Amino acid sequence: DSGVTQTPKHLITATGQRVTLRCSPRSGDLSVYWYQQSLDQGLQFLIHYYNGEERAKGNILERFSAQQFPDLHSELNLSSLELGDSALYFCASSAGERQGSYGYTFGSGTRLTVV
Protein backbone atom coordinates (compact mmCIF):
# COMPACT_ATOMS: atom_id res chain seq x y z
CA ASP A 1 0.00 0.00 0.00
CA SER A 2 1.56 3.25 -1.19
CA GLY A 3 -0.56 5.43 1.08
CA VAL A 4 -2.23 7.15 -1.88
CA THR A 5 -5.84 6.00 -2.21
CA GLN A 6 -7.81 6.18 -5.42
CA THR A 7 -11.46 5.31 -5.84
CA PRO A 8 -13.07 3.70 -7.65
CA LYS A 9 -10.63 1.14 -9.05
CA HIS A 10 -12.77 0.47 -12.09
CA LEU A 11 -15.44 2.55 -13.76
CA ILE A 12 -17.52 1.76 -16.83
CA THR A 13 -19.74 4.46 -18.24
CA ALA A 14 -21.39 5.51 -21.48
CA THR A 15 -20.36 8.22 -23.90
CA GLY A 16 -21.62 11.65 -22.98
CA GLN A 17 -21.69 10.92 -19.27
CA ARG A 18 -19.80 12.59 -16.44
CA VAL A 19 -17.70 10.83 -13.80
CA THR A 20 -15.70 11.83 -10.75
CA LEU A 21 -12.47 10.17 -9.72
CA ARG A 22 -11.27 10.59 -6.17
CA CYS A 23 -7.79 10.66 -4.67
CA SER A 24 -6.59 10.86 -1.09
CA PRO A 25 -2.90 11.74 -0.88
CA ARG A 26 -0.40 10.12 1.45
CA SER A 27 -0.55 11.51 4.95
CA GLY A 28 1.39 14.76 5.16
CA ASP A 29 1.58 15.31 1.41
CA LEU A 30 0.21 18.63 0.19
CA SER A 31 0.62 18.13 -3.56
CA VAL A 32 -1.65 16.06 -5.76
CA TYR A 33 -0.88 15.34 -9.41
CA TRP A 34 -3.19 13.70 -11.92
CA TYR A 35 -1.96 11.64 -14.85
CA GLN A 36 -3.65 9.85 -17.71
CA GLN A 37 -2.18 6.64 -19.11
CA SER A 38 -3.47 5.45 -22.46
CA LEU A 39 -2.08 3.08 -25.07
CA ASP A 40 -1.60 5.75 -27.72
CA GLN A 41 -0.53 8.73 -25.60
CA GLY A 42 1.37 6.99 -22.82
CA LEU A 43 1.59 8.69 -19.43
CA GLN A 44 0.57 12.31 -19.60
CA PHE A 45 0.53 14.93 -16.88
CA LEU A 46 -2.89 16.53 -16.47
CA ILE A 47 -2.89 18.89 -13.51
CA HIS A 48 -1.21 19.68 -10.20
CA TYR A 49 -2.73 21.04 -7.01
CA TYR A 50 -0.81 22.19 -3.98
CA ASN A 51 -2.56 22.83 -0.68
CA GLY A 52 -5.87 23.53 -2.38
CA GLU A 53 -4.61 25.71 -5.19
CA GLU A 54 -3.99 24.85 -8.82
CA ARG A 55 -0.27 25.02 -9.56
CA ALA A 56 0.21 23.71 -13.07
CA LYS A 57 -1.72 22.38 -16.01
CA GLY A 58 -0.54 19.89 -18.54
CA ASN A 59 -2.43 18.25 -21.38
CA ILE A 60 -5.82 18.48 -19.71
CA LEU A 61 -8.91 18.79 -21.90
CA GLU A 62 -11.43 21.54 -21.24
CA ARG A 63 -14.02 18.81 -20.54
CA PHE A 64 -11.89 17.79 -17.57
CA SER A 65 -11.56 19.69 -14.32
CA ALA A 66 -10.14 19.05 -10.90
CA GLN A 67 -10.08 20.48 -7.42
CA GLN A 68 -8.38 19.88 -4.11
CA PHE A 69 -10.41 20.21 -0.95
CA PRO A 70 -9.39 21.56 2.49
CA ASP A 71 -8.77 18.01 3.72
CA LEU A 72 -6.36 17.70 0.76
CA HIS A 73 -8.23 15.01 -1.11
CA SER A 74 -8.67 15.72 -4.78
CA GLU A 75 -11.30 14.97 -7.38
CA LEU A 76 -10.91 14.78 -11.13
CA ASN A 77 -14.13 15.43 -13.01
CA LEU A 78 -14.48 14.13 -16.57
CA SER A 79 -17.52 15.25 -18.54
CA SER A 80 -19.03 14.66 -21.99
CA LEU A 81 -17.05 11.46 -22.08
CA GLU A 82 -15.81 10.07 -25.36
CA LEU A 83 -14.50 6.64 -26.27
CA GLY A 84 -11.00 8.08 -26.42
CA ASP A 85 -11.14 9.04 -22.75
CA SER A 86 -10.88 5.38 -21.82
CA ALA A 87 -7.63 5.14 -19.89
CA LEU A 88 -5.98 4.53 -16.58
CA TYR A 89 -6.04 7.66 -14.43
CA PHE A 90 -3.37 7.97 -11.78
CA CYS A 91 -3.13 10.25 -8.85
CA ALA A 92 0.24 10.90 -7.23
CA SER A 93 1.23 12.90 -4.19
CA SER A 94 4.33 14.57 -2.84
CA ALA A 95 5.16 16.57 0.24
CA GLY A 96 6.19 19.84 -1.33
CA GLU A 97 5.06 22.11 -4.09
CA ARG A 98 7.66 20.70 -6.40
CA GLN A 99 8.36 17.00 -6.63
CA GLY A 100 11.99 17.66 -5.86
CA SER A 101 14.36 14.80 -5.53
CA TYR A 102 11.95 12.16 -4.37
CA GLY A 103 9.51 11.97 -7.24
CA TYR A 104 6.03 11.00 -6.29
CA THR A 105 4.07 8.31 -4.59
CA PHE A 106 1.46 6.96 -6.96
CA GLY A 107 -1.93 5.52 -6.26
CA SER A 108 -3.04 2.30 -7.92
CA GLY A 109 -5.13 4.13 -10.50
CA THR A 110 -8.70 4.17 -11.72
CA ARG A 111 -9.42 2.23 -14.89
CA LEU A 112 -12.05 4.17 -16.86
CA THR A 113 -13.84 2.45 -19.71
CA VAL A 114 -16.19 4.50 -21.87
CA VAL A 115 -18.60 2.43 -23.96
Add this chain to the structure above:
Amino acid sequence: AQTVTQSQPEMSVQEAETVTLSCTYDTSENNYYLFWYKQPPSRQMILVIRQEAYKQQNATENRFSVNFQKAAKSFSLKISDSQLGDTAMYFCALPRGGADGLTFGKGTHLIIQP
Protein backbone atom coordinates in the same frame (compact mmCIF):
# COMPACT_ATOMS: atom_id res chain seq x y z
CA ALA B 1 10.16 21.39 -24.00
CA GLN B 2 11.46 18.33 -22.26
CA THR B 3 11.48 15.05 -24.16
CA VAL B 4 12.20 11.53 -22.99
CA THR B 5 12.96 8.73 -25.42
CA GLN B 6 13.03 5.04 -24.68
CA SER B 7 14.05 3.25 -27.83
CA GLN B 8 13.41 -0.33 -26.71
CA PRO B 9 9.68 -1.13 -26.70
CA GLU B 10 10.31 -4.65 -25.39
CA MET B 11 13.17 -6.70 -24.02
CA SER B 12 13.38 -10.28 -22.87
CA VAL B 13 16.16 -11.89 -20.84
CA GLN B 14 16.69 -15.04 -18.83
CA GLU B 15 16.43 -15.03 -15.06
CA ALA B 16 19.72 -14.09 -13.33
CA GLU B 17 21.02 -12.23 -16.38
CA THR B 18 21.90 -8.57 -16.41
CA VAL B 19 19.86 -6.22 -18.58
CA THR B 20 20.21 -2.56 -19.48
CA LEU B 21 17.31 -0.33 -20.44
CA SER B 22 18.08 2.81 -22.43
CA CYS B 23 16.75 6.32 -21.98
CA THR B 24 17.76 9.59 -23.60
CA TYR B 25 16.28 12.94 -22.80
CA ASP B 26 16.41 16.60 -23.62
CA THR B 27 16.02 19.45 -21.19
CA SER B 28 17.03 23.07 -20.91
CA GLU B 29 17.34 22.81 -17.14
CA ASN B 30 20.74 22.68 -15.53
CA ASN B 31 19.82 21.13 -12.20
CA TYR B 32 17.25 18.38 -12.35
CA TYR B 33 16.46 14.87 -11.29
CA LEU B 34 15.84 11.79 -13.35
CA PHE B 35 13.71 8.84 -12.35
CA TRP B 36 13.02 5.26 -13.33
CA TYR B 37 9.58 3.93 -12.49
CA LYS B 38 8.39 0.33 -12.68
CA GLN B 39 4.83 -0.67 -13.52
CA PRO B 40 4.19 -4.37 -12.91
CA PRO B 41 1.01 -6.12 -14.07
CA SER B 42 -0.69 -4.80 -10.92
CA ARG B 43 -0.50 -1.34 -12.62
CA GLN B 44 1.03 0.30 -9.55
CA MET B 45 3.72 2.84 -10.45
CA ILE B 46 6.75 2.21 -8.25
CA LEU B 47 9.81 4.43 -8.03
CA VAL B 48 12.88 2.30 -8.72
CA ILE B 49 15.74 4.75 -8.62
CA ARG B 50 16.50 8.46 -8.96
CA GLN B 51 19.54 10.43 -10.02
CA GLU B 52 20.49 14.01 -9.26
CA ALA B 53 21.94 15.61 -12.37
CA TYR B 54 24.60 17.59 -10.52
CA LYS B 55 25.99 14.44 -8.91
CA GLN B 56 28.59 12.63 -10.98
CA GLN B 57 28.26 9.42 -9.02
CA ASN B 58 25.77 7.01 -10.50
CA ALA B 59 22.87 6.05 -8.24
CA THR B 60 22.55 2.47 -7.00
CA GLU B 61 19.69 0.71 -5.23
CA ASN B 62 20.48 -2.94 -4.54
CA ARG B 63 20.34 -4.73 -7.92
CA PHE B 64 19.39 -1.55 -9.77
CA SER B 65 21.92 1.00 -10.93
CA VAL B 66 22.07 3.75 -13.50
CA ASN B 67 24.61 4.90 -16.03
CA PHE B 68 24.11 8.65 -16.14
CA GLN B 69 25.94 10.60 -18.82
CA LYS B 70 24.90 14.22 -18.50
CA ALA B 71 26.68 15.55 -21.56
CA ALA B 72 25.13 12.87 -23.73
CA LYS B 73 21.77 13.25 -21.92
CA SER B 74 21.63 9.54 -21.39
CA PHE B 75 20.18 7.76 -18.35
CA SER B 76 20.17 3.98 -18.64
CA LEU B 77 18.99 1.50 -16.02
CA LYS B 78 20.92 -1.66 -15.30
CA ILE B 79 19.26 -4.56 -13.53
CA SER B 80 21.65 -7.19 -12.22
CA ASP B 81 20.73 -10.76 -11.32
CA SER B 82 17.28 -10.26 -12.83
CA GLN B 83 14.34 -11.94 -11.14
CA LEU B 84 10.92 -13.02 -12.34
CA GLY B 85 9.40 -10.24 -10.27
CA ASP B 86 11.28 -7.69 -12.34
CA THR B 87 8.89 -8.37 -15.22
CA ALA B 88 7.16 -5.02 -15.76
CA MET B 89 6.98 -1.87 -17.83
CA TYR B 90 9.82 0.50 -17.01
CA PHE B 91 9.47 4.22 -17.53
CA CYS B 92 12.13 6.86 -17.55
CA ALA B 93 10.92 10.25 -16.32
CA LEU B 94 12.13 13.83 -16.16
CA PRO B 95 10.53 16.80 -14.36
CA ARG B 96 8.78 19.21 -16.69
CA GLY B 97 10.16 22.13 -14.72
CA GLY B 98 8.71 24.37 -12.04
CA ALA B 99 5.59 23.02 -10.41
CA ASP B 100 4.72 20.90 -13.40
CA GLY B 101 4.63 17.15 -13.36
CA LEU B 102 6.91 14.61 -14.96
CA THR B 103 7.47 13.84 -18.61
CA PHE B 104 7.57 10.08 -19.11
CA GLY B 105 9.06 8.01 -21.89
CA LYS B 106 6.89 5.51 -23.74
CA GLY B 107 8.24 2.70 -21.62
CA THR B 108 10.12 -0.57 -22.10
CA HIS B 109 8.31 -3.82 -21.47
CA LEU B 110 10.82 -6.06 -19.73
CA ILE B 111 10.12 -9.77 -19.61
CA ILE B 112 12.21 -12.03 -17.39
CA GLN B 113 12.07 -15.62 -18.61
CA PRO B 114 12.48 -18.53 -16.17
